[in-house]
Amino acid sequence: MEAEFPALVSARLGDRVAAVEVFPGTLGRVRFRADAALDVFRSMRDDLAFDHLSMIGGIDWVDHREVFYVLWSDARRAYVILSTDLPAENPHIESATCIWPAANWHERETWEMVDIHFDHHPDLRHLLMPDGYVFHPLLRSFKLHEPEELEVKTRNV
Amino acid sequence: MSASSVTAASGAVKTPGTELPVVTQPGVPFIEIETLRAKEFLPAAKEALSAMIAERGREDLTQPVFNWAGRNSLFPLHWGLACCAIEFAAAFGARWDAERFGVVPRSSPRQCDLMIVNGTVTWKVAHKLIALYEQMPEPKWVIAMGNCATGGGPFRTAYSVVPGVDKLVPVDLYIAGCPPRPEAMLDGILKLEELIRERKE
Numbered sequence: 001m002e003a004e005f006p007a008l009v010s011a012r013l014g015d016r017v018a019a020v021e022v023f024p025g026t027l028g029r030v031r032f033r034a035d036a037a038l039d040v041f042r043s044m045r046d047d048l049a050f051d052h053l054s055m056i057g058g059i060d061w062v063d064h065r066e067v068f069y070v071l072w073s074d075a076r077r078a079y080v081i082l083s084t085d086l087p088a089e090n091p092h093i094e095s096a097t098c099i100w101p102a103a104n105w106h107e108r109e110t111w112e113m114v115d116i117h118f119d120h121h122p123d124l125r126h127l128l129m130p131d132g133y134v135f136h137p138l139l140r141s142f143k144l145h146e147p148e149e150l151e152v153k154t155r156n157v
Numbered sequence: 158m159s160a161s162s163v164t165a166a167s168g169a170v171k172t173p174g175t176e177l178p179v180v181t182q183p184g185v186p187f188i189e190i191e192t193l194r195a196k197e198f199l200p201a202a203k204e205a206l207s208a209m210i211a212e213r214g215r216e217d218l219t220q221p222v223f224n225w226a227g228r229n230s231l232f233p234l235h236w237g238l239a240c241c242a243i244e245f246a247a248a249f250g251a252r253w254d255a256e257r258f259g260v261v262p263r264s265s266p267r268q269c270d271l272m273i274v275n276g277t278v279t280w281k282v283a284h285k286l287i288a289l290y291e292q293m294p295e296p297k298w299v300i301a302m303g304n305c306a307t308g309g310g311p312f313r314t315a316y317s318v319v320p321g322v323d324k325l326v327p328v329d330l331y332i333a334g335c336p337p338r339p340e341a342m343l344d345g346i347l348k349l350e351e352l353i354r355e356r357k358e
Binding site: 128129130133135137142144 | 280281283284314315316317
């Protein structure tokens with residue numbers, strides 16, 4: 001199945017997918033176009049039977065940002081990784097909450113940590129940090145603050 | 158058991174006009190003894206107490222009593238935020254048995270007079286901690302247990318950690334250690350009892 005998976009993805013998704021790369025422990029790392037995100041998600045769930053969203057994460061590569069989705073298929077007994085690049089200025093992508101409800105909290109965490117905005121998310125607010133927290137701590141540009149400075153900036157928010 | 162049956166059982170002659178039971182059997186009802194004692198002793202005690210209060214003032218008499226009662230029955234509110242909570246739990250086990258000092262952990266802040274913060278306080282939980290502290294009745298004390306609650310510990314510069322719980326609530330006692338042993342926690346509680354004893358209102 002691993003050998004024929006890239007061809008299967010290309011047949012289903014066409015030019016919405018840029019490449020299927022080899023990734024150890026999974027069927028592959030599917031690089032898709034961010035503007036076709038919702039089509040890719042729906043096709044992965046309905047046509048390719050990846051019915052479980054395991055996690056969502058984001059990476060700050062300074063010149064651009066990457067958001068990735070780890071999917072699990074009970075039918076195939078295999079993982080697959082969806083990945084796409086977003087611009088460093090105003091990175092945003094369509095929310096996957098309507099496809100996999102589990103995406104809700106993962107997208108909230110990704111947004112607050114690496115500042116990737118998820119369009120049409122039902123409730124995009126802070127998950128791990130208090131409301132009104134102004135930083136995105138896992139960005140490369142974030143600097144560790146002196147405790148007193150952090151206290152001033154985060155109190156009474 | 159009615160009055161007539163008591164007299165009938167004891168064999169006493171029932172004459173009209175004396176309706177009170179004549180109790181001759183050994184089992185005297187406890188409630189009657191209490192009633193008698195209240196009639197006999199309480200007015201005298203009341204008078205003596207009133208005289209003392211008039212002489213020395215109410216606060217002088219009640220404050221040491223409340224101080225003594227309070228410091229010997231500290232009910233802690235338990236903030237099990239990190240690994241210090243394991244040591245806290247061990248202190249209430251059979252080996253260290255913190256309850257011999259009158260320390261009984263409660264679940265509701267309204268029953269507590271001591272808040273033991275054992276663990277890493279994050280900014281997310283900070284305002285809940287303040288809210289629960291404000292729900293505790295006065296007088297109340299706070300113990301910061303472990304390095305995280307004292308000063309942030311190894312996470313002092315982290316983006317999500319409060320650098321010491323004294324940024325949020327007034328702390329009476331700090332216990333060092335990462336985590337402190339149960340003996341250290343018990344020692345801290347005894348030190349706090351000394352603090353309360355020396356407290357001047």
